[in-house]
Amino acid sequence: MNDSVLILTIFAAIGLGTPLVFATVGEILTERSGVLNLGVQGMMLVGAVAGFWATFKTGNVFLGVIAAIVAGAAISLIHGFSSVTLRVSQIVSGLALTIFGTGLSEFIGRAGTPALVGSPSRATFSPILEGGIADWPIVGPLIFGHDVLVYLSWLVVAGASYYLFHTKLGLSLRAVGEDPASADAAGVNVTRYRYAHVVLGGALSGLGGAYFSLVLVPSWQDDLIGGAGWIAIALVIVASWRPWRALFAAYLFGAAGRVNFTLQTLEISAPSNLLAMIPFVLAIVAMLVLTSGKRARLLGAPAALGVPYAREQR
Amino acid sequence: MTLRSESPALDLRGISKAFYGVKANDDVDFELRQGEVHALLGENGAGKSTLCSIIAGLYRPDTGTMHVYGEPAHFRSPKDAFAAGIGMVYQHFRLVNNLTVAENMVLGNADLRMRYSDVDIERQTHEIGNRYGLPVDPQARIWQLSVGEQQRVEILKQLQRNARILILDEPTAVLTPQESDQLFRTVRQMADEGRAVILVSHKLHEIKQVSDRVTVLRHGRRVGEPVATADATPRELAAMMVGHDLVLPTRDPNEHLGDVVLSIQDLRVRNDRGLEAVRGVSLDVRRGEIVGIAGVAGNGQRELAYAIAGLRRPVAGTIALDGVDITGTSVTSRIARGIGYVPQNRLGMGLAPGLTTEENLGLKAYRKPPFSRGPFLVPKTFKDVGAQLIDEYDIRGVRPGLPIRLLSGGNLQKALIAREVTQQHSVLVARSPTRGLDVGATGAVRNLLLRERDGGVGVLLISEDLDELLALSDRLLVLFEGRIVGELTSDEADPARLGLLMAGHVEETA
Numbered sequence: 086m087n088d089s090v091l092i093l094t095i096f097a098a099i100g101l102g103t104p105l106v107f108a109t110v111g112e113i114l115t116e117r118s119g120v121l122n123l124g125v126q127g128m129m130l131v132g133a134v135a136g137f138w139a140t141f142k143t144g145n146v147f148l149g150v151i152a153a154i155v156a157g158a159a160i161s162l163i164h165g166f167s168s169v170t171l172r173v174s175q176i177v178s179g180l181a182l183t184i185f186g187t188g189l190s191e192f193i194g195r196a197g198t199p200a201l202v203g204s205p206s207r208a209t210f211s212p213i214l215e216g217g218i219a220d221w222p223i224v225g226p227l228i229f230g231h232d233v234l235v236y237l238s239w240l241v242v243a244g245a246s247y248y249l250f251h252t253k254l255g256l257s258l259r260a261v262g263e264d265p266a267s268a269d270a271a272g273v274n275v276t277r278y279r280y281a282h283v284v285l286g287g288a289l290s291g292l293g294g295a296y297f298s299l300v301l302v303p304s305w306q307d308d309l310i311g312g313a314g315w316i317a318i319a320l321v322i323v324a325s326w327r328p329w330r331a332l333f334a335a336y337l338f339g340a341a342g343r344v345n346f347t348l349q350t351l352e353i354s355a356p357s358n359l360l361a362m363i364p365f366v367l368a369i370v371a372m373l374v375l376t377s378g379k380r381a382r383l384l385g386a387p388a389a390l391g392v393p394y395a396r397e398q399r
Numbered sequence: 400m401t402l403r404s405e406s407p408a409l410d411l412r413g414i415s416k417a418f419y420g421v422k423a424n425d426d427v428d429f430e431l432r433q434g435e436v437h438a439l440l441g442e443n444g445a446g447k448s449t450l451c452s453i454i455a456g457l458y459r460p461d462t463g464t465m466h467v468y469g470e471p472a473h474f475r476s477p478k479d480a481f482a483a484g485i486g487m488v489y490q491h492f493r494l495v496n497n498l499t500v501a502e503n504m505v506l507g508n509a510d511l512r513m514r515y516s517d518v519d520i521e522r523q524t525h526e527i528g529n530r531y532g533l534p535v536d537p538q539a540r541i542w543q544l545s546v547g548e549q550q551r552v553e554i555l556k557q558l559q560r561n562a563r564i565l566i567l568d569e570p571t572a573v574l575t576p577q578e579s580d581q582l583f584r585t586v587r588q589m590a591d592e593g594r595a596v597i598l599v600s601h602k603l604h605e606i607k608q609v610s611d612r613v614t615v616l617r618h619g620r621r622v623g624e625p626v627a628t629a630d631a632t633p634r635e636l637a638a639m640m641v642g643h644d645l646v647l648p649t650r651d652p653n654e655h656l657g658d659v660v661l662s663i664q665d666l667r668v669r670n671d672r673g674l675e676a677v678r679g680v681s682l683d684v685r686r687g688e689i690v691g692i693a694g695v696a697g698n699g700q701r702e703l704a705y706a707i708a709g710l711r712r713p714v715a716g717t718i719a720l721d722g723v724d725i726t727g728t729s730v731t732s733r734i735a736r737g738i739g740y741v742p743q744n745r746l747g748m749g750l751a752p753g754l755t756t757e758e759n760l761g762l763k764a765y766r767k768p769p770f771s772r773g774p775f776l777v778p779k780t781f782k783d784v785g786a787q788l789i790d791e792y793d794i795r796g797v798r799p800g801l802p803i804r805l806l807s808g809g810n811l812q813k814a815l816i817a818r819e820v821t822q823q824h825s826v827l828v829a830r831s832p833t834r835g836l837d838v839g840a841t842g843a844v845r846n847l848l849l850r851e852r853d854g855g856v857g858v859l860l861i862s863e864d865l866d867e868l869l870a871l872s873d874r875l876l877v878l879f880e881g882r883i884v885g886e887l888t889s890d891e892a893d894p895a896r897l898g899l900l901m902a903g904h905v906e907e908t909a
């Protein structure tokens with residue numbers, strides 16, 4: 086039963102969806118503060134290479150994860166500074182971050198001797214439980230069969246959701262993204278909130294990137310993550326800025342990335358290049374459907390998303 | 400009179416603040432005593448909001464010092480001002496529309512615990528509302544509330560934080576007379592509790608009614624010393640405010656009544672929710688007359704104006720201009736045919752906030768020479784025509800190359816009317832054209848409308864301001880629940896009769 090195509094597909098979808106969960110929840114938190122960060126792709130790549138590098142040097146995957154988080158957070162500061170302090174166009178700044186992050190990751194991948202490119206990973210994460218309840222029908226693989234980062238991603242989702250909707254900080258965060266002038270007048274420090282959540286988003290993107298280089302692949306090569314960063318940005322909209330929805334949307338996209346393999350198992354033939362496009366096509370269609378007309382507002386897009394705030398400006 | 404302590408709640412000295420080189424406040428001194436209601440009076444653009452925003456920690460002054468209850472204060476943000484017991488209700492409310500009343504009440508409040516439950520904050524909101532006789536529904540989202548209710552939330556928010564100094568920036572601009580009276584009772588109650596209140600207004604009768612002292616600002620500077628309200632007549636205050644004696648213009652009998660220019664038959668128009676808001680209106684406007692439409696807000700005024708301007712398609716009925724049916728035509732073609740429209744919401748509908756003043760002034764004429772040649776604009780025409788209009792209509796605060804949204808409300812309105820009036824047209828529809836304007840600007844706008852009438856234009860004046868309607872209209876129609884329930888000539892019209900009609904008491908015809 087546990088090796089039925091359905092269970093195997095869902096299990097794989099959870100794995101492929103996990104980096105998207107981290108990055109999407111991170112971007113949700115950033116966008117909830119009113120800052121649009123199109124640099125997710127760049128931040129994920131930098132996180133991926135940093136995580137791989139630290140693991141390669143130390144042999145310790147946990148240090149790898151920490152390095153990925155720190156690296157993602159660090160380069161997100163570039164976007165924080167240009168969009169919050171300098172108030173330049175967030176779109177331009179975010180795209181620049183993606184270009185920069187991509188280049189930086191490729192550079193780091195080739196810089197040392199031996200180069201990271203082509204080296205095998207010295208360690209990886211494996212499922213925490215083997216046998217026992219992990220072999221139970223259905224719930225075994227789907228609930229108990231994962232590595233620690235999958236459980237961490239569930240915690241991140243639950244935590245982010247609770248934070249957003251049940252804490253004072255979350256309330257202030259939502260207010261900052263909706264109407265920074267009103268939040269400011271109510272005594273909320275808009276600049277601090279925006280910086281903090283840009284950095285939080287960067288940290289989670291970095292972590293998502295490391296899931297590729299430490300678990301899914303696990304090795305380093307240029308553009309290791311495909312277009313995962315862009316998918317995450319689309320998923321924010323699909324999830325209408327809510328963490329729990331992001332979890333399920335990410336798994337759905339994980340499953341889409343797995344269609345190729347599933348069809349093969351079912352002995353249905355289809356051109357694999359076309360199948361590889363499915364997640365992107367799905368993302369574009371979802372975005373078009375969900376954001377047409379006034380719907381984006383109804384979905385819950387923060388009203389001040391992408392708009393710099395300057396207190397004394399009319 | 401309650402006992403007043405002598406230590407000032409606020410003491411500001413030499414406050415100056417400039418925006419883009421224009422001094423919004425220039426060496427202003429201001430003193431606020433505990434337990435007093437202190438009115439801040441001044442024309443649009445005099446610098447009242449700027450001064451209040453400085454006190455509330457939103458703006459930082461360029462120079463000057465501030466003491467709060469004797470302690471020097473250097474606020475870096477509104478948060479610091481809250482900590483010193485200062486709360487402000489802004490002219491443009493600072494509420495987060497998508498959040499509930501209760502959430503707005505607790506937002507940014509340092510006393511709130513890290514975790515909160517909706518039930519708790521809703522209960523608190525309810526309690527404080529009842530305590531001050533300002534009931535609100537804590538679960539409602541801000542966008543669902545009327546402006547009056549939103550203001551209540553703003554005031555409660557400050558009271559809940561226990562503000563000792565409360566600033567109300569033009570609180571009555573959005574209220575009905577009844578709501579204003581209720582507000583003044585609350586203000587009095589707060590002052591009697593020992594709080595100090597700054598009340599910003601340019602309405603003299605309100606200031607007479609509720610304040611203890613008055614400070615007047617003009618062009619960013621303080622005029623004379625603060626005066627005790629009881630010692631000043633409205634006329635004196637008005638003169639201090641505008642710098643000279645001022646009487647608002649009123650109509651002379653019209654001499655050149657012409658043919659019917661605008662004719663509306665049995666018009667029916669739906670509102671945003673799809674309900675019929677105009678339910679069978681017929682009216683004629685002749686050249687050379689001002690027809691006033693009186694009525695309490697929300698009786699179909701908006702939809703009527705939209706239908707005439709071409710912004711909304713009526714469900715039935717006809718609109719004819721000079722005998723030609725224009726019911727189905729577009730806004731552009733109506734502009735071309737000579738319908739001018741002065742909307743109520745200036746930045747939302749009439750003006751493009753991000754364009755310069757000159758560009759806005761040419762916004763309706765740019766398709767034709769001399770504003771454009773073929774597909775190209777002619778910047779020089781914009782500049783010349785702009786400069787001429789700015790001068791002629793006394794539009795103040797214009798900064799070359801900077802967006803028009805930086806102007807104060809009165810000057811925005813003057814710009815809008817200047818643009819509409821310079822168009823060649825035969826009908827002008829004006830909705831509450833002087834709402835929110837000070838006396839000086841009101842006088843200028845009234846003169847413009849009268850000049851239009853005397854030039855042979857048919858003017859439809861849709862307003863909630865009875866004084867204005869009575870002063871300008873040759874004929875008055877009363878709109879109630881989408882129907883015209885009465886027609887009075889200027890000789891028959893008086894506030895009492897109008898008031899009854901506006902409330903839906905249809906007169907018996909003899």
Ligand SMILES: Nc1ncnc2c1ncn2[C@@H]1O[C@H](COP(=O)(O)OP(=O)(O)O)[C@@H](O)[C@H]1O
Binds near residue numbers: 442444
């Ligand atoms: N944030 C701002 N940016 C640019 N100009 C401003 C700003 N705030 C006020 N001003 C200008 O300062 C002057 C005073 O404005 P304000 O204090 O709003 O006047 P009032 O409240 O008395 O109508 C006006 O000329 C206005 O255009």
Ligand SMILES: [Mg+2]
Binds near residue numbers: 448449490568569
């Ligand atoms: Mg003001």
